[in-house]
Amino acid sequence: MVYLNGDFIAKDKASISVMDRGFLFGDGVYEVIPVYQGKIFRLTEHLNRLQKSLDSIQITNPYLFDQWLDILNKLVSNTSTPDQSLYLQITRGADTQRKHSFATLTPTVYVESNPLNPKTEAELAQGFSAITQADIRWSRCDIKATSLLSNILYAQQAKQHQVEEVILSRDGQITEGATSNVFIIKDHTLFTHPTGEHILSGITRDLVLESASACGMQVNETPFPVDTLKNADEVWISSSTREVMPITTVDDQPINHGKVGEKWLCVYEHYQQLKND
Ligand code: PDD
Numbered sequence: 001m002v003y004l005n006g007d008f009i010a011k012d013k014a015s016i017s018v019m020d021r022g023f024l025f026g027d028g029v030y031e032v033i034p035v036y037q038g039k040i041f042r043l044t045e046h047l048n049r050l051q052k053s054l055d056s057i058q059i060t061n062p063y064l065f066d067q068w069l070d071i072l073n074k075l076v077s078n079t080s081t082p083d084q085s086l087y088l089q090i091t092r093g094a095d096t097q098r099k100h101s102f103a104t105l106t107p108t109v110y111v112e113s114n115p116l117n118p119k120t121e122a123e124l125a126q127g128f129s130a131i132t133q134a135d136i137r138w139s140r141c142d143i144k145a146t147s148l149l150s151n152i153l154y155a156q157q158a159k160q161h162q163v164e165e166v167i168l169s170r171d172g173q174i175t176e177g178a179t180s181n182v183f184i185i186k187d188h189t190l191f192t193h194p195t196g197e198h199i200l201s202g203i204t205r206d207l208v209l210e211s212a213s214a215c216g217m218q219v220n221e222t223p224f225p226v227d228t229l230k231n232a233d234e235v236w237i238s239s240s241t242r243e244v245m246p247i248t249t250v251d252d253q254p255i256n257h258g259k260v261g262e263k264w265l266c267v268y269e270h271y272q273q274l275k276n277d
Contacts, residue, residue: 001078002075002111002112003071003074003075003109003110003112004016004108004109004110005109008074008075011112014110016094016108016110019094019095019096019097019098020093020094020108021092021093021094021095021102021105022089022108022146023091025100026145026146026147026149027057027091027092027102027146028091028092028108028145029050029053029054029059029089029143029144029145029146030088030089030144030146031046031047031049031086031087031089031144032085032087032239033072033085033088033240034083034084035083035084035085035113035116036083036275036276037082037083038082040072040073040076041240041275042203044065045203045206046203047068049144049201050144052142053143053145054090056140056142056143057092057143058102059090059092059107060104060107061090062090062109063109071111072086072088072111075113076113078113079113079114079115081115081116083115083118084113084114084115084116085116085240085241086111086112086113087111087114088109088111089110089111089146090107090108090109090110091107091108091146092105092107092108093105093106093107093108094106116241118243119242119245124246124260124268125260126248127246127247127248127258127259127260128163128164128165128237128245128247129161129163129164129248129252130163130164130165130167130237130247130249130250130251131157131158131161131163131167131250132166132168132226133166133167133168133169134168134169135168135169135170135175137168140197141198142196142197142198142199142200144200151178154168154179158178164247165177165178165179165237165247166178167237169226170198173193173223173225174223174224174225175193175199176193176199176200176202177239179239180238180242180245181199181200181204181208181237181239182229182235182237183208183212183235183236183238184224184228184233184234184235184236185232185233185234185261185263186224186231186233187233189217189220190209190212190220190263191220191224192205192208192209192219192220193221193222193223194223195221202238202239204238204240204242204243208238211244211270211271211274212263215270232255233256233261233263234246234261234263234264235247235250235255236264244264244267244271246260
């Protein structure tokens with residue numbers, strides 16, 4: 001069962017107009033929200049970010065908080081597993097003709113929930129690989145837009161190179177991953193790119209920073225260059241569906257001799273506690 005414009009219907013019965021600007025232009029925004037043990041995790045933070053994305057592209061939020069909560073909870077209780085990933089997207093809606101500029105339309109709202117399959121403890125203990133690439137995305141990466149062509153190209157490169165993530169750099173400084181935020185540990189301090197228009201302000205990013213402080217680490221939200229990434233003591237990525245994951249090779253170069261770092265373990269364990277709060 002999925003939600004589309006007021007109806008809960010079978011996924012194969014859900015359809016939208018070919019004139020929908022989401023279809024024609026990728027003119028819309030989205031959120032991915034994790035669900036643990038049937039409870040939606042950090043909903044307020046996700047809906048606040050959704051509001052910011054909508055405001056940035058001049059779409060009026062079609063629902064109030066409680067209406068979102070009702071829709072999301074209905075889908076959660078209809079999905080078989082306790083841990084899930086909610087996907088919601090709002091497009092500007094369907095116009096009568098294709099033109100770049102827009103009028104005020106009725107937004108299209110689509111929501112689905114799927115089982116969340118986290119990495120196993122054994123996979124996490126092994127660590128993951130990443131490659132680096134120049135960040136070719138536009139300059140408003142803070143908007144969680146459905147137009148994701150560059151991210152799709154990176155995902156395909158990751159698949160071809162059999163790596164978990166592509167880590168991006170703009171003007172020589174690491175911004176974030178193609179679908180995640182990036183952190184390094186250097187000399188006992190955690191570094192990550194500051195929020196702003198060049199990264200998505202990850203909900204998980206905030207929780208990683210909170211966990212790192214709880215683990216006694218210094219946190220420094222400052223950009224760092226590609227070389228510093230490759231010579232870091234630890235590298236991690238974070239997102240709602242991946243939580244916080246250790247990266248142990250970058251461009252085939254081992255990080256921390258290819259071993260998962262102990263600071264990652266502390267942050268990971270703290271994050272697991274936050275999930276149960
Ligand atoms: N992506 N940066 C980018 C470019 C992302 O696409 C994501 C998440 C993040 C992490 O944000 P958060 O912690 O709020 O999930 C950072 C989601 C999961 C996706 O596109 O599926």
